[in-house]
Amino acid sequence: MSVFEGFRFRHVSSPIHNRDPRIKFLFVLAMFVVTIFFTEFLPLLVLFLLPLPFVWVAGVGRQWLRSLRGAVFLASFIFVFNFAFGYLYRSYPSTMLLLEYSLAMTLRFLVLVESFSVFFLTTSPDHLSLALEQSHVPYEFTFAFTTAVRFVPVLAEEAQTIMDAQKARGLELERGNFLRRVRNYIPILVPLIVSAIRRSLELAEAMESRAWGSSPKRTNLYVLKMKLGDVALFVLSVGLLALGIYVRYFVPIPSLSTFLPPLPF
């Protein structure tokens, strides 16, 4: 359940954590769009390396590695399928090029995961909801959003307790074939969903009894203001986008095989 630790409310201060979440999101979007532009290995490698300084400055290396490790399964899936089907349909002139293409596709996925994980690792949920609110998203929605995020670790903990309770009644999750294993999770999911619904009703009652929504106009203790660093990140994002478009349309991208000796087969 340590995967969900990333959702815990934490107050960390670093040049990356302190950036305006809106600008950070813009950067992620720019990363996203530029990543989609390319199917070649080299530019994707550059894109992969680009957020690394942020990870380092924010000091979230360990969590970042953990989130990448979580993506390894899907990434290998993507690699194997691209390679296998490319090979079967002989859509590439050489195995080397096919290998490069498959690697590029895998890397593309990893870049997407990476940039999102940097965003979420350095943006606390309350900061995020503040950003949403000050972008004029109705408070009901931002509240629902933060609450959902807020309860992820709680639910994860509860899932663990439920698993323990069912294991104590002889449930073995890893027993049987694939279908059987999926069915093994029913005794975990039913109590989890029931309690989540019950909890949301209780939360609603508790909020109503504390006069939630009684004043239509809300004020905030914290107001997001653009600082020099935010402007810099903004410029970087727009620059990245512009550079991406330029390279895509006007620069021929060399393949890795032009630098490497050909494969022996």
Place this chain on the structure above:
Amino acid sequence: MATIEAQDIRYTYLTGVEALKGVSLTIKDGEFVAIMGQNGAGKTTLVKNFNGLLKPAKGKVLVDGVSTRDVSVAKLARTVGFVFQNPDHQLFSETVEQEIAFALRNFGFDDATVEKRVTWALNLLDLTEYRKTSPFMLSGGERKRVALASVLAWDPKVVILDEPTIGQDHRQKENLRQFIVQLNEQGKTVVIVTHDVEFVAECAPRVVLMREGRIIADGTAKRILTDTTLALEASIVPPQIAQIFNSLSFLGLPSDVIDVSEAKEILVNRLRGLPG
């Protein structure tokens, strides 16, 4: 025979909280033990080590001489039944009957035995009329009984109950007490984890007192619950009878009384002995 032996066990949660800092405890076959202490003392962590849900980081737990590291939880559960604090963490079936049969099927009992055991467990906890009812339709106390029935159905030699009295009214508590005492008299090892001092005073089991991941006292309920220094240290309040007798000690009354009927007898004798 089912003995549980914890040998200097330590356990630290992923969050870095060291919940057990070296606990050694032997629970013999047929004993009735209450593990008490304030919130966060490590009570639940300790008992979760007894059925292998948690494996000690250091030291080991032996159940019938076998280390919990060497067997699966499912296997241990056959001997050590664990009833969780909140029944909502385990109820999921469409009917009470299926809920109770769940564990029996996991343990591989045949259909005839499952049927027999379910009927027996329903009867034992006075749930027969709810056999075909959804457990979600039942009241809190009834759900708790279903959870208990679902564990007792496979007849484990050791029964661990985590906070069995929370959210129960007086009558349910009294039923529960009689039930637990009866289980213990039938030879089952019973371990309860609780804050409920009055409940423990009425059951009078062996009491193990914990504080900050260590055992600070172990002895009869009478001795532990009337020790005011210990009570203070473990943040528990002595039972009311003990408090009265303690504050009346200037009259020469004994200060180690926790049982209501014993207290009554002493007071009556004293009053009879007084002039006029």
